Amino acid sequence: MPTIKSISEDLIQKLEGKTATVGVVGLGYVGLPLAVEKAKAGFSVIGFDVQEDKVRMVNEGNNYIGDVIQEDLESLVKENKLRATADYTFIRDVDAVAICVPTPLDIYKQPNMNYVESSVRAIAQYVTAGTLIVLESTTYPGTTEELIKPIIEEKGFIIGQDVFLAYSPERIDPGNKEFNTKNTPKVVGGVTKTCTKVAAAMYRTVLDGDVHEVSSPAVAEMEKLLENTFRNINIALANEMAILCHKMDIDVWEVIDAAATKPYGFMPFYPGPGLGGHCIPIDPWYLTWKAREYGYHTKLIEIAGEINDSMPDFVVQRCSEILNNKKKALKGSKILILGVAYKKDIDDYRESPVLPILNRLTKTGADWKVADPFVSEFKLYGELIETVQVTEEVLKEVDLVVLATNHSEFDYELINNYASCLLDTRNTDFVFQKLNYFKL
Template sequence: MKDLLIKKIQDKTAVLGVIGLGYVGLPLAVEKAKMAYKTIGFDVQEQKVDMVNAGQNYIGDIVPEELTCVVASGRLTATKDFSFIQDVDCVAICVPTPLDIYQQPDVSYVIQSTEDIASYLHPGMLIVLESTTYPGTTEEIVKPILEKTGLKVGQDIYLAFSPERVDPGNQLYNTKNTPKVVGGVTSDCTEVAATLYENILEGKVERVSSPAVAEMEKILENTFRNINIGLANEMAILCHKMGIDVWEVIEAAKSKPYGFMPFYPGPGVGGHCIPIDPFYLTWKAREYGYHTRLIETAGEINNYMPEFVLERSMKILNRFGKALKNSNILILGVAYKQDIDDVRQSPALHVISHLEANGASVSYHDPFVGDFTLNNKEYRSIALTAEVLQDADLVIVTTMHTEYDYEFIQKHARMIFDTKNAFKNIVNRDNIEKL
């Protein structure tokens, strides 16, 4: 059965499925279709399904023409009808795995997707979980649901975990060329899953011994970044107190050709991975009676940064005899990173919440984010004119978009609080204060 499925993958007669057509799932579905596989995308959101079937792109990392091409050719279709899983040979689960209000993993989307698959499961099928989650999810949650059908993993069906490594806005690495890690429940599972990705992607496929290794590897990637960003943020706080430019410190440290990797401070940590993934591990660690002190401390520091931005903003305004209450604050950039339209977990939103909770009047401009809703209030990006800059009591840069004309901003703003070192190349910095 394994050899038959591998042959279908290699000769491209296998039908591939992707559950969840978001930032991870849709790019993966497009890459599968580009390699001449018949691909079916599944999503519960009718709007996404309709847009895909119309060839309309809504993910920044996808080349719109590529989506249009694979849809027009019939190689990619989308549906809300999960019964079509019965026609699929290999399916990837790419659904959200958020934290609940208690900072505990919410795997309900994974469970629901697995149950949907189980309803139409058939022998000789490969299931790959790509959603980031805690070690053990594939074997402790997904596997039992599938095996309730009477089909055995490694014998009748194949199950693996292969973590997504999407980095929105990255101009060098994307779904196609980023190396892939694959860990199957059995060696046959690993072989089938690795064969699939090797026939779709250009990046190296790294095979590991189990789903748990692959799950932990993904958590390590983002925990590494979270901790080092936490260190950079703590250095920024301390350097400010000591009257030292943290950005100059980092640049100097970068001159060492070994033993140092630069990370940068900012108004907080955003996105769908770094602020969330480490907490999967802290939660799971409690099962083993271990307290992940370093991980949680880094999280506390990073979560404090929006409040630190608030405190600094108050002090900047005070120097000009202005209270934060009733002041006019202009936020530049609300996306969680530069040159993308994603506001998930964006620290800028937390900064806005803190400012408004203390009586400030806040407006924003972002060339990529036209509007968003926060605390049941709708916000719209305003035009970035000389008058708007001049009217602001304080301009806070929270996202360093490359589209911004920083000389223009510096020229017309009364006072700027730069949390991203966006004005590093500006000579006249009399009206700029850095993080």
């Protein structure tokens, strides 16, 4: 009968020798780049997703994620290093599997763990002894041991002996030209020391970044929330400073630039129209929800969330002030919003602050259009909206242009020449001179 040591060492040997077959559950912004990197590292990779369109596109070698290079995906599929399926019976064929499914909030800002739980139950149905399971989805501390571990154990496995379970948070920053899945350091925490050792071995064979081992999944889960809560709170401070500086007629951007000259004790964060993406606006709420279990109220985190959530209202307020100075009401005014993606030079508009801005403008009776070179259409509360091109005619016919996302592909010279009025929420580098220019 194989010993605990021999099972784990056999798996580590497979991983280090790249003879293991690895699986990735969830082929979205996190899962597909990870699957590609694992295949590029020499592993045979099976991607799992319940969305048949994603499965079909991967198997056809058609990329749909900005951080994945089309040529890489196409060649890996042709070489049979990467394939996708919606059939979880193929979990039997994998030696290691990473779970990269969404962990959204419900309407009460509580974690919705349905995707994680259903994925784990599907995996547990077909998993075999000697398999590594790693959760990468951002979640609250305790998820791996309180939710996943019991489901695996229900099937008769002993965690750390015949199945190895760990948590390693994704650190994807869409559009980042310097850091990506391949070179970003990885944090790994296993349910047992052996679990940590096995999981770390897998990531060290795939990634160029350091692999930092921690004592438990809960530490790894908490550190991911600390990363994004840190950013959330500091952005909230910058946003609150922007509101105050506007009232005091002070340029907040100049204030931040001045403060950033201090070589210690200060890190610049910048205001904007609100938070977007699937991490920073959401992750801190996992922590506030979990804290209630321990009778603790995370006051600072919740206040920061309220400030950031209020920024779309502040943007609409600024639009109203600017139009009022032109003797126009917000109702009936024509407004062009530049950008719906939540950050520069990407096509991801998940949780974009532009969506609530548009919703508020609709309620005021404003007539708006959206232009975004990276997004041809988007859903606004269930309705599909097509974006427009930025042309001389479009710019001339609107009363106000709002720069919500400072994409590099926007023709700022054209905007400068033909727009009458611009509200810049991003402090873009272009020097606007021929129009009425306002900052957030």
